[in-house]
Amino acid sequence: MTAFWTEADFDDHEFVHFVRDHASGLTAIIAVHSTHLGPGAGGTRFWHYPNPKDGLRDALRLSRGMSYKNAMAGLPAGGGKAVLLADEARTKTPEMLAAFARAVEGLGGRYITAQDVGMSQDDMVALKANTDHVAGLPGQGGDPGPYTARGVFLGVKAAAQRALGAGDMRGVRVAIQGLGSVGGGLARYLAAEGAELTLADINRDRATAMAEELGGTAVSADQILAAEADIISPNALGAIITEQSIDALKAKVVAGGANNQLATGSEGAMLRDRGILYAPDYVINAGGIINVLRHVDNADDDEINARIDRIPGRLSQVWDESDTSGQSPDVVADRMAQELIGRA
Ligand code: NAD
Numbered sequence: 001m002t003a004f005w006t007e008a009d010f011d012d013h014e015f016v017h018f019v020r021d022h023a024s025g026l027t028a029i030i031a032v033h034s035t036h037l038g039p040g041a042g043g044t045r046f047w048h049y050p051n052p053k054d055g056l057r058d059a060l061r062l063s064r065g066m067s068y069k070n071a072m073a074g075l076p077a078g079g080g081k082a083v084l085l086a087d088e089a090r091t092k093t094p095e096m097l098a099a100f101a102r103a104v105e106g107l108g109g110r111y112i113t114a115q116d117v118g119m120s121q122d123d124m125v126a127l128k129a130n131t132d133h134v135a136g137l138p139g140q141g142g143d144p145g146p147y148t149a150r151g152v153f154l155g156v157k158a159a160a161q162r163a164l165g166a167g168d169m170r171g172v173r174v175a176i177q178g179l180g181s182v183g184g185g186l187a188r189y190l191a192a193e194g195a196e197l198t199l200a201d202i203n204r205d206r207a208t209a210m211a212e213e214l215g216g217t218a219v220s221a222d223q224i225l226a227a228e229a230d231i232i233s234p235n236a237l238g239a240i241i242t243e244q245s246i247d248a249l250k251a252k253v254v255a256g257g258a259n260n261q262l263a264t265g266s267e268g269a270m271l272r273d274r275g276i277l278y279a280p281d282y283v284i285n286a287g288g289i290i291n292v293l294r295h296v297d298n299a300d301d302d303e304i305n306a307r308i309d310r311i312p313g314r315l316s317q318v319w320d321e322s323d324t325s326g327q328s329p330d331v332v333a334d335r336m337a338q339e340l341i342g343r344a
Pocket of ligand 1: 143144145146148177178179180181182183200201202203206221235236237238257258259285286288289
């Protein structure tokens with residue numbers, strides 16, 4: 001028998017709760033990686049996995065990711081993640097949500113859930129009927145995108161200063177991939193400080209409209225990573241930094257809000273070898289979770305802003321340590337996070 005804790009993605013998770021509710025048909029996994037700094041906090045994903053093992057893998061990996069992210073954001077929260085295993089038709093009933101909420105409640109606050117892929121705001125409100133341990137409800141901060149965008153903006157500025165010696169963003173050429181909630185917000189901040197923008201979105205009209213409004217240049221989505229720019233800011237999909245895309249990069253900095261930018265993990269070292277400064281994604285994009293988890297310690301708006309203001313400082317710590325150790329910033333960030341959660 002293969003022991004569960006020899007699974008490749010098992011990383012001394014404090015507990016993994018398998019939930020089955022016969023009456024509603026709910027099957028769910030709640031993984032809590034660490035409660036060292038506070039309750040294990042992280043979103044609930046509703047997804048159809050043809051192989052349920054992939055659901056377990058997501059729960060294990062994503063909960064560890066939340067431990068690292070929350071720790072590096074200085075939050076009084078550990079890391080957790082829940083996965084609701086959807087059937088092929090993605091049936092989601094009130095009874096299933098109620099059963100899931102009861103399971104969360106049964107953990108007594110050791111796991112705090114929030115919205116993730118496949119879950120709506122209405123679903124989160126429904127969960128609240130059966131558990132107190134739900135973060136990011138309507139009226140508690142709303143859309144995380146603007147908070148993430150501000151943190152990314154501050155991180156991009158810190159990177160520009162470090163890699164380009166730029167005191168402000170005037171004339172700094174920034175290429176932004178993805179102009180949604182995060183990338184669009186970032187573009188506005190940068191334009192207001194006089195950056196030169198190159199913009200791309202698979203929705204070409206959005207890029208064109210934004211370039212007209214903010215005074216930048218729109219290019220096609222497949223050209224953006226190789227754009228003539230000082231900074232590339234990925235704000236769309238993950239896994240876009242690959243060996244091939246690194247070869248084509250002309251920028252000196254990669255700093256953006258997209259999750260899981262490095263395709264396999266080894267690209268951090270390749271960027272470093274090419275002298276390109278990388279802002280670890282989960283450090284620079286923490287503004288949203290900082291706001292979503294405001295009720296964990298009843299932080300007010302001033303405190304939320306102060307926490308977001310600390311993102312550039314945290315990045316500088318990572319870069320300093322990277323310069324001293326010779327390790328890439330992504331590796332350094334993981335190690336700093338492990339120290340913060342008592343796993344050095
Ligand atoms: P969004 O859906 O609002 O915007 C994404 C944009 O990217 C859309 O305009 C879409 O058309 C565009 N896009 C998709 N594929 C593209 C491609 N190949 N090339 C160019 N553009 C493409 O999403 P968002 O909330 O802005 O999130 C963007 C990224 O940031 C995601 O990776 C997300 O996981 C990450 N993130 C978001 C938050 C947040 O608070 N919203 C927090 C942390 C991380």
